[in-house]
Amino acid sequence: MLEIRNLCKTFAKGTVNEHAALRSVSLTVADDDFITILGSNGAGKSTLFGAIAGTFYADEGEIILDGRDISNLPEHKRARVIGTLFQDPMKGTAPGMTIEENLSLACNQSSRFPLARAVQKRDLAKFRENLARFEMGLEDRMKMKVGLLSGGQRQALTLLMATIAKPHLLLLDEHTAALDPATAEKVMGITVKIVKEQRIPTMMITHNMGQALSVGNRTIMMDAGQVILDISGQERQMMTVPKLMTMYSGARGKELDNDRMLLSQ
Amino acid sequence: MSLTMFLGGLQEGLFYALLAMGVYISFRILNTPDLTTEGSYTLGVAVSAVLTVAGHPVLGLLCAFLAGAMAGSVTGILQTKVGIHPILAGILTMSGLYTVNTAVMGGKPDVTLTKTTIFNRLYEAFDINLAAFNRDRQAFTMAKEITVLIVAAVLAGAVLLLLVWFFRTHIGLCIRATGNNEAMVRSSSINAGGMKILGLAIANGCTGLAGGVMTQSGGFATISNGAGVLVVGLASVIIGEVIVGKRSVTLGFISAILGSVMYQCLIRLATSMNVFPAYYLKLISAVIVAAALALPAVRENLQRSRKGGRRHA
Numbered sequence: 001m002l003e004i005r006n007l008c009k010t011f012a013k014g015t016v017n018e019h020a021a022l023r024s025v026s027l028t029v030a031d032d033d034f035i036t037i038l039g040s041n042g043a044g045k046s047t048l049f050g051a052i053a054g055t056f057y058a059d060e061g062e063i064i065l066d067g068r069d070i071s072n073l074p075e076h077k078r079a080r081v082i083g084t085l086f087q088d089p090m091k092g093t094a095p096g097m098t099i100e101e102n103l104s105l106a107c108n109q110s111s112r113f114p115l116a117r118a119v120q121k122r123d124l125a126k127f128r129e130n131l132a133r134f135e136m137g138l139e140d141r142m143k144m145k146v147g148l149l150s151g152g153q154r155q156a157l158t159l160l161m162a163t164i165a166k167p168h169l170l171l172l173d174e175h176t177a178a179l180d181p182a183t184a185e186k187v188m189g190i191t192v193k194i195v196k197e198q199r200i201p202t203m204m205i206t207h208n209m210g211q212a213l214s215v216g217n218r219t220i221m222m223d224a225g226q227v228i229l230d231i232s233g234q235e236r237q238m239m240t241v242p243k244l245m246t247m248y249s250g251a252r253g254k255e256l257d258n259d260r261m262l263l264s265q
Numbered sequence: 266m267s268l269t270m271f272l273g274g275l276q277e278g279l280f281y282a283l284l285a286m287g288v289y290i291s292f293r294i295l296n297t298p299d300l301t302t303e304g305s306y307t308l309g310v311a312v313s314a315v316l317t318v319a320g321h322p323v324l325g326l327l328c329a330f331l332a333g334a335m336a337g338s339v340t341g342i343l344q345t346k347v348g349i350h351p352i353l354a355g356i357l358t359m360s361g362l363y364t365v366n367t368a369v370m371g372g373k374p375d376v377t378l379t380k381t382t383i384f385n386r387l388y389e390a391f392d393i394n395l396a397a398f399n400r401d402r403q404a405f406t407m408a409k410e411i412t413v414l415i416v417a418a419v420l421a422g423a424v425l426l427l428l429v430w431f432f433r434t435h436i437g438l439c440i441r442a443t444g445n446n447e448a449m450v451r452s453s454s455i456n457a458g459g460m461k462i463l464g465l466a467i468a469n470g471c472t473g474l475a476g477g478v479m480t481q482s483g484g485f486a487t488i489s490n491g492a493g494v495l496v497v498g499l500a501s502v503i504i505g506e507v508i509v510g511k512r513s514v515t516l517g518f519i520s521a522i523l524g525s526v527m528y529q530c531l532i533r534l535a536t537s538m539n540v541f542p543a544y545y546l547k548l549i550s551a552v553i554v555a556a557a558l559a560l561p562a563v564r565e566n567l568q569r570s571r572k573g574g575r576r577h578a
């Protein structure tokens with residue numbers, strides 16, 4: 001379970017560019033939550049993820065993951081328990097290393113003896129099996145350098161790397177937005193499957209409003225560094241995209257402005 | 266090319282292969298230009314020379330590696346913990362090392378190694394002595410050369426095996442990933458800064474070892490021994506890549522050794538044929554490295570201008 005209490009982050013404090021990106025955000029993510037996050041450009045969605053993952057330290061507030069206060073832990077220590085995927089497929093894998101090397105890197109990261117052989121036979125079978133489920137033919141190309149793969153293949157691999165050792169929290173920041181529609185759909189399908197099977201508490205930023213309501217069990221909307229809507233259960237089932245739009249303008253007195261926001265259902 | 270010339274090239278190429286493998290680690294695996302090299306090479310020279318004079322040549326080699334590794338860690342710490350630009354960090358360490366190296370050599374600019382180098386010890390062990398010299402001068406010289414060659418080959422081979430093994434371990438893989446995609450490593454559970462420091466330590470350890478064994482082979486140490494070795498290392502790595510190609514880290518280390526031998530042989534050949542006087546060497550090495558590094562960009566430009574439709578009848 002993740003508990004966020006009064007999280008605040010202001011960029012460029014004390015300059016003319018001062019910008020409060022997070023204004024006292026509080027949020028609890030239950031173990032079986034798959035939360036989709038909506039919000040206009042600059043609402044602070046990625047900043048929220050950055051604060052949770054430890055890309056930077058929040059100015060104020062606490063982040064408690066499974067009972068442990070991780071607010072002051074450096075990024076690489078948090079990464080042992082938090083899996084993160086970004087929009088850019090190039091970000092999550094090492095292009096000059098093979099598929100099996102990339103996966104080995106992600107596997108047993110905290111438990112492996114430093115001088116143990118990196119790529120171990122007993123892991124390879126597990127890698128093959130997991131890769132085969134993507135139906136991208138990656139399981140037969142384990143010795144291929146990742147730099148030769150397509151964006152979709154790399155993102156699928158990144159997803160597997162982030163989840164092969166079950167994380168306590170999975171953060172997905174528009175991880176299918178840079179892929180072509182067919183591939184995006186495929187990667188999203190795999191995402192849902194993995195999250196469901198492994199029961200990983202997940203937060204996913206998306207700009208697709210239809211998807212935000214159909215994927216997962218809970219949807220929140222952010223604006224100007226605050227959570228302005230948090231729906232689940234019946235309330236969410238009754239929600240439609242037009243209603244969501246109306247609620248947004250009602251709450252903020254302005255139109256939703258996300259140039260990439262999709263209105264598809 | 267005469268046999269002795271080839272033997273000399275082979276010996277020195279194998280000694281410098283230690284340097285080339287060190288440069289391969291920083292330049293190709295960590296993907297960072299490391300100017301510590303010239304300082305850590307001389308540090309290896311100084312440490313090895315002083316310990317050899319004191320009667321501990323083998324310990325001298327070991328400490329040359331360790332001292333080089335420490336120099337590399339300093340650069341690594343400057344880069345990662347206090348955020349100094351990689352090139353500047355290397356320059357600072359190299360510059361500071363000048364004082365350290367002189368201090369190690371007791372404040373003197375050079376040290377003559379007495380008859381206690383590992384090579385002298387081996388000559389004794391194999392009875393390559395005055396009696397042998399009087400018996401057959403040519404056989405004596407040959408035996409000496411072969412002994413040096415064997416030492417060089419064993420050392421290069423052993424370091425190669427160790428490095429190949431190391432970069433296949435879990436921590437070795439973490440170092441490679443850091444050089445390959447630092448953004449990814451930063452957002453993973455690997456300590457990117459620590460990996461960089463460790464990588465630079467190993468790279469400069471190899472460089473220090475090269476200096477340490479070179480000085481024992483030459484029997485003389487000076488404070489300026491390291492001048493220009495970075496370019497020698499880079500040229501070796503690049504020549505190796507031209508021959509072998511860039512496919513894997515294991516092949517990369519092997520290609521660095523081949524490149525180093527090739528480079529030393531070529532240089533001997535060129536100077537012996539009076540193609541250029543010896544003092545031209547540094548300029549020519551620099552030009553080789555610059556040309557090889559420019560090649561991909563030049564090739565791309567050529568392709569682009571061809572695609573641009575400027576066709577000639």
Ligand SMILES: Nc1ncnc2c1ncn2[C@@H]1O[C@H](COP(=O)(O)OP(=O)(O)O)[C@@H](O)[C@H]1O
Pocket residue numbers: 011012019021039040041042043044045046047048
């Ligand atoms: N590192 C940074 N430095 C300064 N401002 C930033 C930084 N990161 C984000 N911001 C600003 O904070 C606001 C929120 O950004 P972000 O969280 O990326 O929005 P989004 O909801 O679109 O992901 C934006 O106005 C952005 O310009």
Ligand SMILES: [Mg+2]
Pocket residue numbers: 045046047
């Ligand atoms: Mg964003």
